[in-house]
Amino acid sequence: MPVVVQKYGGTSVADPERITRVADRIRETREKGNDVVVVVSAMGHTTDELLELAAQVSDNPPRRELDMLLSTGERISMALLAMALEARGVPAVSYTGSQAGVLTNSMHGEARITKITGERVRQSLEEGKVVIVAGFQGVDPVTKEITTLGRGGSDATAVALAASLGADHVEIYTDVDGVYTADPRIVPVAQKLDELGFDEMLEMAASGAGVLMTRSVEIGRRYDLPIHVRSSFHDGEGTWVRDSEVMEQAIVSGIAHDRSEVRFTVSGVPNRPGIAARLFGALADARIVVDTIVQNIAHDGTADISFTVPKAAVAEAERITKEVGDELGATVELDHGIGKVSIIGAGMKSQPGVAALMFRTLAGLGIDIEMISTSTIRITCVIRADRIDEAVAALHEAFGLQDGPNRQEGES
Amino acid sequence: MPVVVQKYGGTSVADPERITRVADRIRETREKGNDVVVVVSAMGHTTDELLELAAQVSDNPPRRELDMLLSTGERISMALLAMALEARGVPAVSYTGSQAGVLTNSMHGEARITKITGERVRQSLEEGKVVIVAGFQGVDPVTKEITTLGRGGSDATAVALAASLGADHVEIYTDVDGVYTADPRIVPVAQKLDELGFDEMLEMAASGAGVLMTRSVEIGRRYDLPIHVRSSFHDGEGTWVRDSEVMEQAIVSGIAHDRSEVRFTVSGVPNRPGIAARLFGALADARIVVDTIVQNIAHDGTADISFTVPKAAVAEAERITKEVGDELGATVELDHGIGKVSIIGAGMKSQPGVAALMFRTLAGLGIDIEMISTSTIRITCVIRADRIDEAVAALHEAFGLQDGPNRQEGES
Numbered sequence: 001m002p003v004v005v006q007k008y009g010g011t012s013v014a015d016p017e018r019i020t021r022v023a024d025r026i027r028e029t030r031e032k033g034n035d036v037v038v039v040v041s042a043m044g045h046t047t048d049e050l051l052e053l054a055a056q057v058s059d060n061p062p063r064r065e066l067d068m069l070l071s072t073g074e075r076i077s078m079a080l081l082a083m084a085l086e087a088r089g090v091p092a093v094s095y096t097g098s099q100a101g102v103l104t105n106s107m108h109g110e111a112r113i114t115k116i117t118g119e120r121v122r123q124s125l126e127e128g129k130v131v132i133v134a135g136f137q138g139v140d141p142v143t144k145e146i147t148t149l150g151r152g153g154s155d156a157t158a159v160a161l162a163a164s165l166g167a168d169h170v171e172i173y174t175d176v177d178g179v180y181t182a183d184p185r186i187v188p189v190a191q192k193l194d195e196l197g198f199d200e201m202l203e204m205a206a207s208g209a210g211v212l213m214t215r216s217v218e219i220g221r222r223y224d225l226p227i228h229v230r231s232s233f234h235d236g237e238g239t240w241v242r243d244s245e246v247m248e249q250a251i252v253s254g255i256a257h258d259r260s261e262v263r264f265t266v267s268g269v270p271n272r273p274g275i276a277a278r279l280f281g282a283l284a285d286a287r288i289v290v291d292t293i294v295q296n297i298a299h300d301g302t303a304d305i306s307f308t309v310p311k312a313a314v315a316e317a318e319r320i321t322k323e324v325g326d327e328l329g330a331t332v333e334l335d336h337g338i339g340k341v342s343i344i345g346a347g348m349k350s351q352p353g354v355a356a357l358m359f360r361t362l363a364g365l366g367i368d369i370e371m372i373s374t375s376t377i378r379i380t381c382v383i384r385a386d387r388i389d390e391a392v393a394a395l396h397e398a399f400g401l402q403d404g405p406n407r408q409e410g411e412s
Numbered sequence: 413m414p415v416v417v418q419k420y421g422g423t424s425v426a427d428p429e430r431i432t433r434v435a436d437r438i439r440e441t442r443e444k445g446n447d448v449v450v451v452v453s454a455m456g457h458t459t460d461e462l463l464e465l466a467a468q469v470s471d472n473p474p475r476r477e478l479d480m481l482l483s484t485g486e487r488i489s490m491a492l493l494a495m496a497l498e499a500r501g502v503p504a505v506s507y508t509g510s511q512a513g514v515l516t517n518s519m520h521g522e523a524r525i526t527k528i529t530g531e532r533v534r535q536s537l538e539e540g541k542v543v544i545v546a547g548f549q550g551v552d553p554v555t556k557e558i559t560t561l562g563r564g565g566s567d568a569t570a571v572a573l574a575a576s577l578g579a580d581h582v583e584i585y586t587d588v589d590g591v592y593t594a595d596p597r598i599v600p601v602a603q604k605l606d607e608l609g610f611d612e613m614l615e616m617a618a619s620g621a622g623v624l625m626t627r628s629v630e631i632g633r634r635y636d637l638p639i640h641v642r643s644s645f646h647d648g649e650g651t652w653v654r655d656s657e658v659m660e661q662a663i664v665s666g667i668a669h670d671r672s673e674v675r676f677t678v679s680g681v682p683n684r685p686g687i688a689a690r691l692f693g694a695l696a697d698a699r700i701v702v703d704t705i706v707q708n709i710a711h712d713g714t715a716d717i718s719f720t721v722p723k724a725a726v727a728e729a730e731r732i733t734k735e736v737g738d739e740l741g742a743t744v745e746l747d748h749g750i751g752k753v754s755i756i757g758a759g760m761k762s763q764p765g766v767a768a769l770m771f772r773t774l775a776g777l778g779i780d781i782e783m784i785s786t787s788t789i790r791i792t793c794v795i796r797a798d799r800i801d802e803a804v805a806a807l808h809e810a811f812g813l814q815d816g817p818n819r820q821e822g823e824s
Contacts, residue, residue, distance in 0.1 A: 016468035023469075050488065056428035057435075057492050058499035065498070068506050069491035072484035076462065079481035080469050086477070087470035094480050099556070120556075144511070144532075 003125065003167040004029055007039040007135065007158035011175040012232035013077045014044035016084075022173075022232065023084035026130055030090060035125045037165065039135045039158040040081055042073025063108035067137075067148045071097070074134035074154070082132050092130040095120055097146075100131075102138035102157060104147045110287070111138060111147035113156060113219075116164040133161065152213025159216045163223035169242075170225060172212065173232035178239030179204065179211050181401040182255040186392050189402040193239045193253060197346050200253050201227075201241045203378040206291075207342035208258025217241060249347035250405035251354060255395050256342045259385050261291065261308040263335040263371075264317065266325055269303045276305060279324045286320055288313045292340070292373045292382060302330075306371060308338065308382065338370065339385035341392055342378055343399065345406070349376040361398040365390055415537065415579040416441055419451040419547065419570035423587040424644035425489045426456035428496075434585075434644065435496035438542055442502060447537045449577060451547045451570040452493055454485025475520035479549075479560045483509070486546035486566070494544050505536050506544040509558075514550035514569060516559045522699070523550060523559035525568060525631075528576040545573065564625025571628045575635035581654075582637060584624065585644035590651030591616065591623050593813040594667040598804050601814040605651045605665060609758050612665050613639075613653045615790040618703075619754035620670025629653060661759035662817035663766060667807050668754045671797050673703065673720040675747040675783075676733055681715045681740055688717060691736045698732055700725045704752070704785045704794060714742075718783060720750065720794065750782065751797035753804055754790055755811065757818070761788040773810040777802055 006026065013019050022038075030036050050069050054061045061069075078094040085092035101117030124131045135154025138147050149156060155172055162170035179201070180190040196204070198221035205214045211229055220227045220241060230238025269275050276295065283290055293307040309317045318334065325332040341362075348354045358379055362369055367390075371382035383391060399406045418438065425431050442448050462481050466473045473481075490506040497504035513529030536543045547566025550559050561568060567584055574582035591613070594602040608616070610633035617626045623641055632639045632653060642650025681687050688707065695702055705719045721729045730746065737744040753774075760766045770791055774781055779802075783794035795803060811818045 016465055019469050053428055053488070053492055054495055057431050057496040060499070061495040062498050065491045065494045065506060068494070068508075069488060072487045075484045076465070076481060079477045080465055082477045082480070083466055083473040084469040086474050087472070094477060096480075 001033060001035045003037060003162075003165050004034040004171065005037045005039070005158055005162035005165065005167045006171045006173060007154060008041065008173045008232055009154070009175065010041040010044050010046070012173050013040055013081065016080065019077070019080050020084050023081060023088055023090070025232070026085060027088055027090050030130060037121060037125070037131045037133065037161060037167075038081065039133050039154055039161060040074060040077045041135050041154045043077045043080075046073040046076065064145060067108045067146055070148050071134070071137040071146050074136050078132045078134045085130055085132075090130055091128055092132060093124050094132040094134070096134050097137035097157070098139035100133045100161070102133075102161075103141045104138035104149065106140045106143060106145065106147065108145070108147055110150035111140070113138060113149065113160050116160050118161065118164050121161070121165070133157065152215050155213060155216035156219060159219040159225060159227060163219065163225050167225070169228055170220070171228045171230060172216075173230060174211060175232065176211060177231045177236065178229050179209065179241070180254065181405065182392050182396045183257065186257070186389050187255075187396045190396065191401060191404045193405060194237070195240045195242065195244060196253055197243050197249070198241060199377055200344055200346050203342070203344040203375060204254055204256050207256035207344065207378065207380060208260070208340065209254070209256045212241070250345050251347040251351050252343050252345035252399040252401065252406045254344055254405070255392050255399075255401065256344060257388050257392050258340045258342075259388060260311050261338065261340065262311055262314050263306055263308050263338045263382065264321055265304060265306045265333045265335065266321060267302075267304045267331050267333070268298075269305055269328055269330045271297055271301050271303045275303070275328065279305065279321065282320050282324055283309075283317060286316055288317050288320070292371055292380060294371045294373075308340070337385050338382050339388040340380050340382050341388060341395065342380040343395060344378045346377050348379070355379050357398055358395060361394050362391055365394055367391055413445060413447045415449060415574075415577050416446040416583065417449045417451070417570055417574035417577065417579045418583045418585060419566060420453065420585045420644055421566070421587065422453040422456055422458070424585050425452055425493065428492065431489070431492050432496050435493060435500055435502070437644070438497060439500055439502050442542060449533060449537070449543045449545065449573060449579075450493065451545050451566055451573060452486060452489045453547050453566045455489045458485040458488065476557060479520045479558055482560050483546070483549040483558050486548050490544045490546045497542055497544075502542055503540055504542040504544060506546070507532055508546050509549035509569070510551035512543075512545045512573070514545070514572075515553045516550035516561065518552045518555060518557065518559065520557070520559055522562035523552070525550060525561065525572050528572050530573065530576050533573070533577070545569065564627050567625060567628035568631060571631040571637060571639060575631065575637050579637070581640055582632070583640045583642060584628075585642060586623060587644070588623060589643045589648065590641050591621065591653070592666065593817065594804050594808045595621075595669065598669070598801050599667075599808045602808065603813060603816045605817060606649070607652045607654065607656060608665055609655050609661070610653060611789055612756050612758050615754070615756045615787060616666055616668050619668035619756065619790065619792060620672070620752065621666070621668040624653070662757050663759040663763050664755050664757035664811040664813065664818040666756055666817070667804050667811075667813070668756060669800050669804050670752040670754075671800060672723050673750065673752065674723055674726050675718055675720050675750045675794065676729065677716060677718045677745045677747065678733060678737055679714075679716045679743050679745070680710075681717055681742045683709055683713050683715045687715070687740065691717065691733065694732050694736055695721075695729060698728055700729050700732070704783055704792060706783045706785070720752070749797050750794050751800040752792050752794055753800060753807065754792040755807060756790045758789050760791075767791050769810055770807060773806050774803055777806055779803055
């Protein structure tokens, strides 16, 4: 029997009533002749509530104990979902990450999946059961410690599990219909994308599109496993993330934006080799992800280095950057008012006019572009955060995305 | 270093503030030069809340999935307590029942502890850490399934763990000061007992004294491990449950009562061998604990069999008893208005006048004794539930317990 792997997020299992709706959907999938494996997140705001309890007993809880605490959230929803299925006459069994054989490294709070053994999952499927697996968690096989996978961990579990079980594809159920050409809250005419390549989805995710995190897309790309992002509230098709050989590549598939970063500027840095390595090495050692780096040489021979950092990591990044800045006699400034707007499209690399149209569109709105970074299929501009909405809307229109992904030649 | 095993119940860890108070107490115990192992229950009403969620998705949740669900409660409190200790500079680590090596049989929901390996517990103690173990749960080593231990399971975990670690004694922290000569809510002059034998505590527990469940006392008796029942809200001594060779045995140590049972009467049973076995065998197969059995032969040669059953098991007991009753052409009646009052004392076996004083005291109040059952150190009378309070108070006075356990000779 074909194996279907489904993942339901926190809003999809937020209360007993929604859990029973999810159970109905699983039953339907099974009645169509599929083996079904389900990965669940914690109910609604459970994880936040557990974090709040932890904050009340400790200012700096050990990450190992945080993992012990947080891993209970998914175990509650998995057991409830298994009960709801059994109540409908569907044989079901729930497994923790550890029981399902989700093996990880030892990085508590942000563990990486190293392997999925899935023995008990396979055995229960053979016995005709629906298997429910707790997302977001695994076990370090060396220390036997329970780990959590950090942001996007449940999606990553689902995609990795689907790959290990040889599933045709994986279904990620969420509270939106799929991936859009831009955030529909900002651009009401934004179109749902029927299909998107892995690289495009990666750039969208890295540029602020919140539907999927990069890590699950990376696993999907590595195993060439199509990911179907769809709504848990209706049956309509969502967005397929997959590499399609025959498909004409879109020049611009979507506009992404991000207001979750802060810009650091280190001014008056001596212009000699190794300075950037010293700074970014220290930040990397603290596992801080730095994005959009720009370095300028000033007239006096010193350099200015600017980069952006996620808001969650600002306190630690500030401490480290000021430490390095003091060593170098440089000054450090933070700018909390920035935002990023990006255009993404696999076909952009062969279309030289795309960047020009983006810059001209922003200029037409009187928006200053403060930093630029590009990949072969993405162009990102750092602008003021309060201009993000109009920039996204104007770019969406300029690239004609109200009619779906732009497959025409860009202006040259 | 001596090992102290402490158990904290749900009210003792009901919220973050109480958890930090428990952490302070553990730190003090450690600073006195002890290795400390702590067993915790779920916070406050967590278990009831999880059961309520289960009831909302299923009328009859599989016991295996209930265990998956309920075992999360203690995992939350153990992780929070470990965090609170670390926040005080006390190195600590939490372990699930499975990680601590609490091995059980496979009876989900009421599993029995078969062995405690405790390898990781010992290793962490050697590393100088306080070890927090989730109560109420274990793992079946054959199926690798998570089990819960049912009522009194956290106490049982603590006592068994203390025995396996070779601790001098185990401390059970609760919301009362210890074991009393009677329920202080009914008898304001009731005295806290300084000491009580294992057999007496077993009879007290079986007769309705709610402080300790019989299963933990049984483990304590088997390993001759003293149990110190004490308050988590102050430092005073509680009640020591242990066998004391030198101690003069009290004739009556305490009065227990129980309003949690229902009486079944099966009338018109053919008086031939094997009938009682048929009935009580069927109840035992359903794991229903039957108490206080009385059988009378009527003038017509048929028999009446009466027995009491805990209220929680009434529905199933009624189904089974009526099934057997139908087979036998007997009628089944239920009486929800009964209560039990018991006097317990290790010295009673050598004092013939104790029963007489009990019966005369009840008669003096005009209370009908409907059933009687005895052991060598206990006499139990079934009476109307609404007469329980006055019976307990009068017996407490008749045996002079306001001055502590009665060590004088009873009236002969």
